[in-house]
Amino acid sequence: MIKIFTQETLLRYVYNELPAKEQQEVEQALLHDADLATTCADLLQAQRTLNGLRTAPSARSTEAILQYARSFMRKN
Amino acid sequence: METMQPSDSALISFYIAGQESAFAQLLERHKARVFTTIQLIVRNPDVAEDLLQDTFIKAIHTMQSGRYNEEGKFSSWICRIAHNLAIDCFRREKRSPLVSLDTTSHTFNSLSLADEGAEAVLTREESHARLRDLIQQLPAAQKEVLVMRHYGDMSFQEIADATGVSINTALGRMRYALINLRKKIAAQPVFYDQNLYPRDAAPVRVQRIAG
Numbered sequence: 001m002i003k004i005f006t007q008e009t010l011l012r013y014v015y016n017e018l019p020a021k022e023q024q025e026v027e028q029a030l031l032h033d034a035d036l037a038t039t040c041a042d043l044l045q046a047q048r049t050l051n052g053l054r055t056a057p058s059a060r061s062t063e064a065i066l067q068y069a070r071s072f073m074r075k076n
Numbered sequence: 077m078e079t080m081q082p083s084d085s086a087l088i089s090f091y092i093a094g095q096e097s098a099f100a101q102l103l104e105r106h107k108a109r110v111f112t113t114i115q116l117i118v119r120n121p122d123v124a125e126d127l128l129q130d131t132f133i134k135a136i137h138t139m140q141s142g143r144y145n146e147e148g149k150f151s152s153w154i155c156r157i158a159h160n161l162a163i164d165c166f167r168r169e170k171r172s173p174l175v176s177l178d179t180t181s182h183t184f185n186s187l188s189l190a191d192e193g194a195e196a197v198l199t200r201e202e203s204h205a206r207l208r209d210l211i212q213q214l215p216a217a218q219k220e221v222l223v224m225r226h227y228g229d230m231s232f233q234e235i236a237d238a239t240g241v242s243i244n245t246a247l248g249r250m251r252y253a254l255i256n257l258r259k260k261i262a263a264q265p266v267f268y269d270q271n272l273y274p275r276d277a278a279p280v281r282v283q284r285i286a287g
Contacts, residue, residue, distance in 0.1 A: 002259050046254050053227075054112045055108065056111065056265060057108070070096055070147055072136050
């Protein structure tokens, strides 16, 4: 029997939010359904692209936060 | 051999008990995610730096006063604080969506020039700046889900709870956010480069299935 997966289910799959059983079902389907695999690959590609946007703050901000954390502990 | 990293929960306990280095670890672990969440909302690196500090100061006060609730993930909690502060700031300043984001001051913060050429780094940063602009153009509800899920490390259920919608609505918004981003990229061929949407998707598929 061919199981149809919604886009929402695939989204939860690529973000690792599916229960184990459903995750296995999707993975089984991916082996046999090229369209599903392509859709899934597109989502993973978008995910990877968005992950690339992550940027670090300046060292100055980080140090200011650490300084505050230290001084707050000493005051209390 | 890989060493075991203490959980966020353990680090919080150590910090409350007086261990300064535990907070430093916590900050190191989450600062990029929190900063990116803020930056995608306020679009001004200087304001984002200030709000990052405000976010962690708020967290310090909550943890040290014993009001930190152990339920839920620290990463989601801190990103929600950041998100709320950034939204408040955005509303106060009412910034125009057309204001361009100056990413040049951050180009060298998170990238190593030893690993790739300076030109490649700049090209990639330009592509990322364009993508950030496209994210700004998304409808607010879609942008909110995308930022919370991607940079706030919140699950779709947590986002649904935080925004007062069903999980299916949150998933739908995320789906449309990705569809709209793709459309915007496709509509502007200059954006369609290897840095934004590499054309060869096959290796990723294989990698995830294997995982």
